[in-house]
Amino acid sequence: MKKTPYIFLLLALAFVMCTKSENSAxxxxxxxxxxxxxxxxxxxxxxxxxxxxxxxxxxxxxxxxxxxxxxxxxxxxxxxxxxxxxxxxxxxxxxxxxxxxxxxxxxxxxxxxxxxxxxxxxxxxxxxxxxxxxxxxxxxxxxxxxDHITLYDGVDGPYIFYSDEKVESVSVNIKHELVREDMSGKSEFDVELPEPYKTFKVQLKGKHEREEAIYPIAEKVLVVADIEGDISAFVDLLKSNHVIDEDYKWIFGNGHLVLNGDFVDRGNYVTQVLWLIYKLESEAENAGGKVHFIIGNHEDMLLRGNWKYTQQKYKAIASSLAIGYKDLYGNGTELGKWLRTKKLIAKVGDCIFVHAGLSKELLDKNLSVEELNNTAIPYIGTDRDVRAGIELIDFLYGRMGLLWYRGMVVDYKDYLKISSQNLDALLDFYKAQRIIVGHNVVDEVSFDFGGRVVRVDVDHHEEAQALLIVNGETFYRVDDKGQKEKL
The missing domain is CATH 1.25.40.20 (Ankyrin repeat-containing domain)
Structure with missing residues (x-):
């Protein structure tokens, strides 16, 4: 019995030596x-x-x-x-x-x-x-x-890049292959959509200029927000509400289509959504109508190269081209040039359209609709540290600014929902009756503050919806099946 502790000691020592030998090897x-x-x-x-x-x-x-x-x-x-x-x-x-x-x-x-x-x-x-x-x-x-995994996950593009040497198109075809093409001397190209949707043609614009921000009452205004790359919801809404036909051509006459921000990020068909908007702009103008593309926080994030809400396929494309994500929409690209001319706020009749909302703090800036756009547009997509050095720009693109303020719909973190009194002050300053906002998801397109705020951001995956305004005074909730309900 007395030998037992020694046996255990010898065994333990042998184990340590063996382990040490193994570790040493x-x-x-x-x-x-x-x-x-x-x-x-x-x-x-x-x-x-x-x-x-x-x-x-x-x-x-x-x-x-x-x-x-x-x-x-x-x-x-x-x-x-x-x-x-x-x-x-x-x-x-x-x-x-x-x-x-x-x-x-x-x-x-x-x-x-x-x-x-x-x-x-x-x-x-x-x-x-x-x-x-x-x-x-x-x-x-x-x-x-x-050769072994799907990098690009579906059709995409084209991205059109300009350089001193040439104009190049980069796209992803139905076989998930990256295709590069010399576009020099060409002005028309195809945009492929996933089945069952059709391919459509786009004509390049000669130049890009900033648009007016204030327009008289229109006979019809359809307002869509926060599509976020969902081409099916977007196409279905436009077709069912007679904005486009089966070939995606404008049939809305002199009507106005207001796109109230956040048409990019999250979804798999961001580029196709942008090209469809790009195409419809020209067709609407030719018919006496208008497309208003309002910049949302996600458009700004995309242009700044913020990848947080971006699908993997876009990162893979940028990586394959050995460029940063934001370079897909840089100043040397067609979509990048075009997006940087868009406005942050518009007024049609007595309705203000802005992606997130207007805070009471904005009143202290004493800026008209035109002044807001003229001040903010040059800084679309610029780095946040650049904006931080300019107090007014930092405000306009900050948490109380036009792209991020949530107080017209909800209490949010360190501030409360806007008061009725402050809302009236804003409406009075901008000589408007209503402010139409996206940015905050609600159950359905709906009124708040007795109709002075109209909320149009819904979950389009559940049921795609939009706002239809007739003659500036009658408001309808419409959906992707053509159903219409008066608000």
Whole structure:
């Protein structure tokens, strides 16, 4: 009995020595990777070697060799049976594929895929291989991945880029392929939509100029807000309310179509939505009508390159072109030039149209509708730090400004919903009877403050709705099936 403690002690010591020996062997392998010595590394590996051992930092041998850009060692490990899906346990955990993408180890990337590495795996942060491909933008990496995963997820484009040398169109076709075309000397192109929707033609505009912001009462005004890249909801609303025909041509006569902001982000068909608006503008003008595109916070975010609400496909396109997301809509692109001429506020008859709303603090600025646009439009899409240095611009694009203020619909964080008295002061200053806003999702297009505020942002996935104003005095809630209900 007295010998028992000694036996346990000897066993524990043997275990410690064995573990130390294993760790020592593993540490030696990591040291050889750091030195980049393939032959010594091969010599140090034998039948007893654990090829999936990790170091104190949480890297497996394979992940560490990719991170250190020792591709020859990484290739040897893969061929020798190392786990091609071993996630590191570092703070930012990644798989071998993710490391190969991040560090542009092309041959390693190819072999990992060949050996069955999981292309769909996500790390604890929810990031997948495509996330890192987008983040570290490399055309060769994208080219390899394109043979195995769908990068672009549906038709898109075109994006039209201008340079001193040429005009280039970039689009994604029905086969999910990125297509580049020389557009020099061409003025017309096709925009593809997902089935069952039709392709339509667009004629390039010769130039882009800022528009007037104040118009007399129109016979018919259809107001749509917050489509956010949902081409089906947009097309269905326009068709069912006789704004466009089956071929997406303007049939609204001298009517006005007011697009009250946030037509981009979130959805999968942002570019097609923009091109349809672009096309309808010219057709409306020719018929004596008008399309008003009001800038929302998401249009501004898109032009600033804020990717927060952007679908993966757009990041993949930008990555494949080795440009930033905002460069898809830069000053050297057709859509970018066009969007930067749009207004932040409009008035038709006695109705004010603005994406988010007007705060009582705006009254202190003493700016007319025209002055608001003239002041704000030059700063659409500019960096926030630039705006921060200009007090008035910082306000107009800030939380109490036209793109973000929520107080016409709800209490919000550190401020309350606008009072009836302050609303009346705003209406009196702008000589208006109503303010039409989007930005805040409501159950249905509806009145508030006895009709002085009209709320038009709804969940279009549930039921697409719009506002129809007839002769400036009768208001209807309409939907994508052509149903109409008086407010």
């Amino acid at each position: 593993g540490d030696k392998l990591f040291e050889l990777i750091a030195k980049g010595n393939l032959e010594q590394f091969k010599a140090a590996v034998d039948a007893s070697s654990d090829l999936n051992t990790t170091n104190s930092s949480g890297y497996s041998l394979l992940n560490y060799s990719i991170k250190e850009k020792e591709s020859s060692i990484a290739l040897f490990l893969i061929e020798s049976g190392a786990d091609v899906n071993a996630m590191s346990t570092t703070k930012s955990s990644k798989s071998p594929l993710m490391y190969a993408v991040k560090y542009k180890q092309l041959e390693v990337l190819k072999l990992l895929i060949e050996k069955g590495a999981n292309l769909d795996v996500k790390n604890p942060d929810g990031h997948d291989v495509l996330y890192y491909a987008n983040k570290y933008a490399d055309r060769e990496v994208m080219s390899i991945l394109a």
